Every structure is written in structure tokens, then in C-alpha cells.
Amino acid sequence: MDTTARPPNPGSPMHATIKKNRLLPRLLARLLVCSLLVALSGCAGMFSGSQQAEPPAPPTPPVAVVQPEPTPPPKPAYVNSVAVLLPLGGPFREFGGRVQKGIQAAQDNLAKAGTPLDVHIIDATQPGWVEAVRNLPPEITVVGGPMHRLTLKELETAGMLQTRVFLAFMPSLGEAREGVDAWRFFPSAEDEIDALLRLSASDYGINQFAILRPGDRYGQTMGDAFAVAASKLGAQITATGVYNPQEPAGWQATVADMLRTGGGRPGFGAVFIPDEWARADKVLPAIFSNKVEDLLILGPQLWTEALYRAAANKSQINIQNYRLAVCPGAWWPENQGQATQQLVTAMRAAGDEHPDMWEAVGFDFARMAARLGRLPQGSPPQEVSSRLAQATTGMDFSMAPLTYSPDGKAHVAMYLFRPSVTGPVLLDPEGFRQRLNAIRQKALENPAPETEQSYSPNPAPAAPAQPLQGTPAQPVQGTPAQPIPSAPAQPLGPVPSHRQAIPVS
Structure with missing residues (x-):
């Protein structure tokens, strides 16, 4: 009997069994690979969470050419700051408003001259004005005003007259001592x-x-x-x-x-x-x-x-x-002095054809304050009076000239006029x-x-x-006849x- 092994017959049952046995592992391997791929794709979703793939960066837009903005003018460097206490409401609002207009005209002139003046305006007719004065910056030691005796009395009662130098726009200070408690910047009786x-x-x-x-x-x-x-x-x-x-x-x-x-x-x-x-x-x-x-x-x-x-x-x-x-x-608009004509021109440009002494007071106060400079806090009255006298000496006033005596009392050398049908005429x-x-x-x-x-x-x-x-x-002799000019003579100043x-x- 020949015992040599032979390959199975492809058509025999045994051959079919062997073939099946050889295909099964391949199928199982493929199923296993598919299951593994499915599992891995599920896990990838689990580990990635909510993160999405970053979208591609948008294309960079072209850079626009930015024109440089014009440089704003520099803010003025104030060399001095003062405050002014005015009645801008009530029965005296017209006078307070005129003083304010004169101050503004002076500020404009000072700014053009390169010596700007910072002015804090406080309305003495508004509630809380005393606190506004009290809370002024410490570098503000000079205050123009007040203009009414009741306002001055409130300042005195509140103990404010000792904290700063007040230059009242009043003919008198009442019970307050001029040159000690306060000063004036105004003509008197x-x-x-x-x-x-x-x-x-x-x-x-x-x-x-x-x-x-x-x-x-x-x-x-x-x-x-x-x-x-x-x-x-x-x-x-x-x-x-x-x-x-x-x-x-x-x-x-x-x-x-x-x-x-x-x-x-x-x-x-x-x-x-x-x-x-x-x-x-x-x-x-x-x-x-x-x-x-x-x-x-x-x-x-x-x-x-x-x-x-x-x-x-x-x-x-x-x-x-x-x-x-x-x-x-104290006011002579025909005065040909520079200060008077500057004020008249400024007021007429603002629509005020007939400026008066009140505008002149504000105009001259602001200009005098610029000459005065800063006064150290707590300056004794004698030093204040001396500084005021120095500031007003040689000053070109728009109103009649004002001076201070060594004891701090103000004096205005007023003009004299005669009445005429055209208004006051210098005598x-x-x-x-x-x-x-x-x-x-x-x-x-x-x-x-x-x-x-x-x-x-x-x-x-x-x-x-x-x-x-x-x-x-005394005998009075007649004056020899003098030649009369073709036009009425006017004072030069x-x-x-x-x-x-x-x-x-």
C-alpha cells in the first residue's frame, strides 16, 4: 500500500473543509481590523471634545495708509491763577456780567502777549459758593471781589478773609478793615x-x-x-x-x-x-x-x-x-491810552457799543493780577499792601489810575467832567x-x-x-488872547x- 502523502483533491469534501478553515481566520482578522478602526474613530471623537479644527487664517488685508492727524495746539502754561467772586444772578447780575466780560477781554490780551492768566469764576448768588471759595486750589491766593457788602459779611463770618487776599469791587468795606482784613479795587466816595x-x-x-x-x-x-x-x-x-x-x-x-x-x-x-x-x-x-x-x-x-x-x-x-x-x-472812553482803547475795541467787537466802568474794573483787575503774580499763603498784610503798590505803579489803566498807600488803602485819581448834550466831557x-x-x-x-x-x-x-x-x-487879571486851533483841543492823555x-x- 502506497503511504506517500498526496495533496487533497480539490473536489473532495476534505478539500472544501480545508479551504473553509483557511478563509475563516482571514475573515476574522478583517472583522477585527474593522472593529478596531471603528473603535479608534469613536475614541478620537471622545478625546478631542468640543475642539474643532482651526479654520484657515483669513488672508491679510492690505495695510491702509494712515494720514497723521494735525498736532493740537499746546495748552497754555498758566503762570498765575486767580479767582473772582461775582454776582452772576439776582439784581446785580448785569454788573457782575460786565466785570466778567472785562476779565475775559484781559485774558485774551494776556494770552496773546504770552502771559496767560487762569481765572476761576465763582457765582456768589449760587448755593454753596462759600464752599467753592474754601475749596479753591491752594495756589490761588488772590480773589477778586466780592461786589456786595452782604457777600463780604458772609466771608467774614465764615472766617474766609484770613485765608486769601480779597480785592473787593466795592466803594467801602463796611466793618472790615481795609488793608488788614481785605483790600479794594474800586473807586470810593x-x-x-x-x-x-x-x-x-x-x-x-x-x-x-x-x-x-x-x-x-x-x-x-x-x-x-x-x-x-x-x-x-x-x-x-x-x-x-x-x-x-x-x-x-x-x-x-x-x-x-x-x-x-x-x-x-x-x-x-x-x-x-x-x-x-x-x-x-x-x-x-x-x-x-x-x-x-x-x-x-x-x-x-x-x-x-x-x-x-x-x-x-x-x-x-x-x-x-x-x-x-x-x-x-473813573471811566473816560475817549482816553487815547492803549489800555482804554484795547478795552473799547474788544467790547465793541463783542457787540457792546458803550462799555463802562464795570468792564474797566474787570479788565484792569485781571491785568493787575498778572503783574502781581502769586502771593505766598499767609502773607502778612504789610507784604500784601507792598506787592499791590508795586503791581499798580506805572500800570496803564483803562479806568482812572489806582494806587495803594503803604497801609493798603486804595485811591483812584478820578477824572472831572462837565455835563453836555453829548454826555460827559472832560473838564x-x-x-x-x-x-x-x-x-x-x-x-x-x-x-x-x-x-x-x-x-x-x-x-x-x-x-x-x-x-x-x-x-x-486877590486881584485877578484877564488872560491874554491865545490863538484858537481849528479844532477844539483835546488832552493828549x-x-x-x-x-x-x-x-x-
Whole structure:
């Protein structure tokens, strides 16, 4: 029997079995690989979590060309800072607003000159203004204002006057001590009276005066101040008339009693009438109706302010009442000084055709503050007064010049004006004196001047004039005729009243 192994017959059952046995492992291997692939793909999802494939980066946009922005102008480097306390509401808002406009005009000029001034404005009519003053930066040691005595009193009560230097825009400080508790940057009643007495007493030699005043607080205050100032010059008050401002029917009798002091002629050469323009305009005719037409009439600054308003409103005035009247003022818009004309130009550019003393106060205060510089906190009053005197010395004021005495008291050398149909006109003292003498000699036929030439600074020589009423008995010679220029002569610059010397006629 042949036992040699032979390969199975492909058609036999055994061959089929062997073939099946060989295919099964392959199938199992393939199934295992598929299961493994499925498992692995599931695991990949599990391990990747919520992460998604990063999208491709977008293409970089083209870089835009950025034009450089213009460089803004540099902020001004303030060399000095001050504060101002003004009433910008209530009944005094007009005056406070005018001071503020003057300050702004000065700031503009200072900025152009390269010395900008930082100004903190505080409205004294708003709640919390005291705290606003208290919380000012420590480098601000100078405050302009206040403008009202009640505001000053509140500062005093709050103990604020000792913390900073206050320059009040007020004629007086009430109970506060000027030059110690506070200072002023404003004309006073004494400045008005000083201007009037320097003309009438010092220059004209009149030494006997009358006071005709209303019986109110203003009339009494001004009348008493005039009497004190006159006595210091050796002059006398020889008559006083006090009328009830609410009873016009009694004014004539009051004036008549005052005029009887000289046995048929007034025993005085000038009369001071400290009253508002509207009422004084009705009192003056009582003097003329008693056939007294040669008194020198001295009015307060209230008259000058009223004359400016009348000119601005084109209102008529009774010029015949003021042939021999003079009144003081701190503002003269026709002054050709640089500061005055700068302010006038700035105000007109802002639409204000008629600036007045209030704008001048703000304009000059800001400019003076820039000259003053910073004051160290706690500076003693003597040092403050000295610094103020230095700052105002040589300063070109837009209003009448202001100075400080060594004890810190302010003085304004006020101008003197005469009333005219065109408003206040700066007084020519010599021409006015000659007119006064001519009226007293009855040499002037027309009692009411028709034109401004009636007040020519160089009139034709009159008859020999006699001394003014109340002056020392000295002969007065006529002035030789001088050539009259083609146009009325105007002063080249402001001439404060205390410097308007009167040559002997």
C-alpha cells in the first residue's frame, strides 16, 4: 500500500473543509481590523471634545495708509491763577456780567502777549459758593471781589478773609478793615470828594461850601464825608439843606432856607448835591428860581453815569441846569491810552457799543493780577499792601489810575467832567474857571450855551474878573488872547483831576 502523502483533491469534501478553515481566520482578522478602526474613530471623537479644527487664517488685508492727524495746539502754561467772586444772578447780575466780560477781554490780551492768566469764576448768588471759595486750589491766593457788602459779611463770618487776599469791587468795606482784613479795587466816595475839592478848594480857592442833600442814607453818608474832607483842607460848611426825597413839594422851601445864609447872597461859593441825577435835576431849578445862578455845582459820580446812559439812549437833558456843574468819574472812553482803547475795541467787537466802568474794573483787575503774580499763603498784610503798590505803579489803566498807600488803602485819581448834550466831557479847568468868573460878572449874555464852543479852552478875554465867592481877596487879571486851533483841543492823555492845575487868570 502506497503511504506517500498526496495533496487533497480539490473536489473532495476534505478539500472544501480545508479551504473553509483557511478563509475563516482571514475573515476574522478583517472583522477585527474593522472593529478596531471603528473603535479608534469613536475614541478620537471622545478625546478631542468640543475642539474643532482651526479654520484657515483669513488672508491679510492690505495695510491702509494712515494720514497723521494735525498736532493740537499746546495748552497754555498758566503762570498765575486767580479767582473772582461775582454776582452772576439776582439784581446785580448785569454788573457782575460786565466785570466778567472785562476779565475775559484781559485774558485774551494776556494770552496773546504770552502771559496767560487762569481765572476761576465763582457765582456768589449760587448755593454753596462759600464752599467753592474754601475749596479753591491752594495756589490761588488772590480773589477778586466780592461786589456786595452782604457777600463780604458772609466771608467774614465764615472766617474766609484770613485765608486769601480779597480785592473787593466795592466803594467801602463796611466793618472790615481795609488793608488788614481785605483790600479794594474800586473807586470810593472819598475819591469822588477828593476830586471835587481839589478843583474847587485847592485849585479855585473856594473855602466856603454848602451841602444840599436828600435825607436818606446815601445823602447823609456822602454829606458827612464831604464835610470831613473839606475841614481837612481848612474849608468850612456854612450851610446845609436836607430835603425829603419823597416830598417834592417841600424842596423849594429847603433850598430857599439854605440860600439865606449870606444876607441876601449865599455865604458860600459852591454847593455839593449828593443825589441821583433824576431827582437832582428837579432840585436844581429851586436854586435858580431864587435868582442865584453863579454857584459852582458839585455832583457825585452818579451824575456822570447817568450822563453816559442818557447819551447812549439819546435822551435829552436840561443843560441849562448844569452850566456851572462838574461831576467825577473813573471811566473816560475817549482816553487815547492803549489800555482804554484795547478795552473799547474788544467790547465793541463783542457787540457792546458803550462799555463802562464795570468792564474797566474787570479788565484792569485781571491785568493787575498778572503783574502781581502769586502771593505766598499767609502773607502778612504789610507784604500784601507792598506787592499791590508795586503791581499798580506805572500800570496803564483803562479806568482812572489806582494806587495803594503803604497801609493798603486804595485811591483812584478820578477824572472831572462837565455835563453836555453829548454826555460827559472832560473838564478844562482854566476854561471853566473863566466861564465861572464871567457869569459872576454878568459878562456872559447867553445863560445856556447853544454849542460846545461856548466852553472853548481858550475863550476871548473877558472883563477883569473878580475873586470867586469865598476866595481870598486877590486881584485877578484877564488872560491874554491865545490863538484858537481849528479844532477844539483835546488832552493828549488822561489828566487825573488832582493834577489839573489851574493857572491864575
